[in-house]
Amino acid sequence: MAESIGCATSGVVAQASPAAPEVLALKGVRKAFDGTEVLHGIDLTVRAGEVVAILGPSGSGKTTLLRCANLLERADGGELCLDGEVFDLVHMKARDITAIRRKTAFVFQGYNLFRNRTVLGNVTEGLTVARKMPPDEAERRARICLEQVGMADRCDAYPAQLSGGQQQRVAIARAMATDPEIVYFDEPTSALDPELTSEVLAAMRKLAEQGMTMLVVTHEMSFARNVADRIVFMEGGAIVAEGPAREFFECPANDRVRAFLQTVDGDA
Amino acid sequence: MLGIMADSFTSILIPGLTATVPLAVISFSIALVIATATALVQYARIPVLTQIARFYIWIVRGTPLLVQLYVVFYGLPDLGIMLDPFPAAIIVFSLNTGAYSAETIRGAIESVPVGQLEAGYCVGLTYGQVMRRIVLPQALRTAFPPLSNELIALVKDTSLAANITVLEMFMATQRVVSRTWESMPLYLEVAAIYLLFSTVLTWLQHVGERYLASRGMERG
Numbered sequence: 188m189a190e191s192i193g194c195a196t197s198g199v200v201a202q203a204s205p206a207a208p209e210v211l212a213l214k215g216v217r218k219a220f221d222g223t224e225v226l227h228g229i230d231l232t233v234r235a236g237e238v239v240a241i242l243g244p245s246g247s248g249k250t251t252l253l254r255c256a257n258l259l260e261r262a263d264g265g266e267l268c269l270d271g272e273v274f275d276l277v278h279m280k281a282r283d284i285t286a287i288r289r290k291t292a293f294v295f296q297g298y299n300l301f302r303n304r305t306v307l308g309n310v311t312e313g314l315t316v317a318r319k320m321p322p323d324e325a326e327r328r329a330r331i332c333l334e335q336v337g338m339a340d341r342c343d344a345y346p347a348q349l350s351g352g353q354q355q356r357v358a359i360a361r362a363m364a365t366d367p368e369i370v371y372f373d374e375p376t377s378a379l380d381p382e383l384t385s386e387v388l389a390a391m392r393k394l395a396e397q398g399m400t401m402l403v404v405t406h407e408m409s410f411a412r413n414v415a416d417r418i419v420f421m422e423g424g425a426i427v428a429e430g431p432a433r434e435f436f437e438c439p440a441n442d443r444v445r446a447f448l449q450t451v452d453g454d455a
Numbered sequence: 456m457l458g459i460m461a462d463s464f465t466s467i468l469i470p471g472l473t474a475t476v477p478l479a480v481i482s483f484s485i486a487l488v489i490a491t492a493t494a495l496v497q498y499a500r501i502p503v504l505t506q507i508a509r510f511y512i513w514i515v516r517g518t519p520l521l522v523q524l525y526v527v528f529y530g531l532p533d534l535g536i537m538l539d540p541f542p543a544a545i546i547v548f549s550l551n552t553g554a555y556s557a558e559t560i561r562g563a564i565e566s567v568p569v570g571q572l573e574a575g576y577c578v579g580l581t582y583g584q585v586m587r588r589i590v591l592p593q594a595l596r597t598a599f600p601p602l603s604n605e606l607i608a609l610v611k612d613t614s615l616a617a618n619i620t621v622l623e624m625f626m627a628t629q630r631v632v633s634r635t636w637e638s639m640p641l642y643l644e645v646a647a648i649y650l651l652f653s654t655v656l657t658w659l660q661h662v663g664e665r666y667l668a669s670r671g672m673e674r675g
Contacts, residue, residue, distance in 0.1 A: 257577060259573055259576070281581075285579065288576055288577055288579050292578070293574075295570060295573070297568075299574035301574065301589050302571065303592045303670060312578055312580070312589075313579050317578055317579030317584070318579065345670075365578065365579065
């Protein structure tokens with residue numbers, strides 16, 4: 188992008204080096220609902236340690252893209268390359284799907300903590316059941332993760348007893364615990380009021396600082412600007428702009444980005 | 456009147472404990488297995504099996520329990536299938552309660568938010584693991600009160616087994632009546648014992664609900 192050469196690209200958070208290996212590559216992802224195509228062939232790569240924020244207006248396909256990447260939606264076309272292995276998103280077998288999900292983690296907008304498990308149980312479930320880790324080791328690991336999101340003192344609480352922000356922090360601990368190659372965040376703060384939003388963003392920032400690879404669908408401009416290394420801007424089911432975070436905000440690549448940034452100006 | 460009730464008490468209660476209770480408990484246990492399987496088949500939309508499940512529920516819910524008892528006990532011998540009264544009653548009660556409970560359990564499974572299933576997938580669980588560990592336990596919480604209703608209804612419905620010569624509590628009462636001609640006190644007495652059984656079950660239901668609530672599954 189020649190027009191953006193003048194922009195500084197140093198983020199606040201340490202950036203993944205361009206030479207870092209690709210953890211995730213999505214190629215030509217297409218998805219239609221009831222005959223209406225909502226993803227028109229998306230290409231997206233995320234390198235190890237990189238934090239990529241996907242921005243864009245509602246209905247642009249951001250969430251669907253994330254869900255296709257973890258096979259919560261079955262794409263109509265496209266490939267997934269995760270950790271060096273290539274899969275056909277359309278014909279992927281159940282065993283492969285479970286295998287790639289064990290290498291990733293997903294933080295939902297609505298938290299989706301297991302309602303019949305305590306805070307600790309939510310974090311250990313994926314360790315003891317999916318990864319056959321011995322219970323005491325899983326518990327030790329879970330407590331460390333909960334400590335990092337400031338929820339270690341609520342280990343025995345059930346989700347219904349927690350605030351939304353607390354639930355989302357537990358969900359982040361649940362995602363960290365399995366030591367994933369990449370964590371997908373689907374609008375993790377959209378269901379929270381501003382006060383609770385900041386505690387969740389702080390937990391995410393901490394995760395980013397530890398070098399976790401993250402792909403984050405968000406409407407939080409300050410998070411995108413200050414924590415993300417790279418911004419992917421989607422509109423109408425396609426990526427219309429992409430670039431380093433600082434550059435994206437300070438030298439918008441095109442009119443659509445500029446228009447979008449103006450509408451969310453108060454946030455940034 | 457109290458005298459005749461006291462005299463007949465054990466001859467009514469004992470068949471209650473040796474026939475009515477086992478009939479209800481065994482049938483209900485089998486019914487839960489049938490119901491869960493039927494519900495899961497429908498929830499997962501497994502072809503053919505789903506149609507079979509729907510057909511089964513349609514037939515069983517659409518015909519009277521008493522008629523079902525007659526078909527199995529008096530009708531099947533025409534096809535060369537002879538069943539003793541007790542097993543015949545178990546089969547009919549299991550299938551009958553199973554059909555009603557299947558709908559209860561299916562509704563309860565469908566009421567568990569799909570996000571629970573997705574979260575389970577995303578921590579790496581398989582479909583079977585998510586269903587067994589996350590979805591079904593939550594569905595149980597929702598299904599518990601209506602399933603308790605079905606168990607209580609079943610306990611009372613076992614009296615219909617008297618029609619196929621099962622010597623349960625109601626038939627035992629009829630026998631005492633035919634000997635003594637004391638209809639009113641004896642039928643009130645057996646009614647009271649059914650009420651006692653139901654009361655115990657209602658109490659157990661409350662205990663069960665409190666237990667489930669303590670496991671984080673209070674409503675809302």
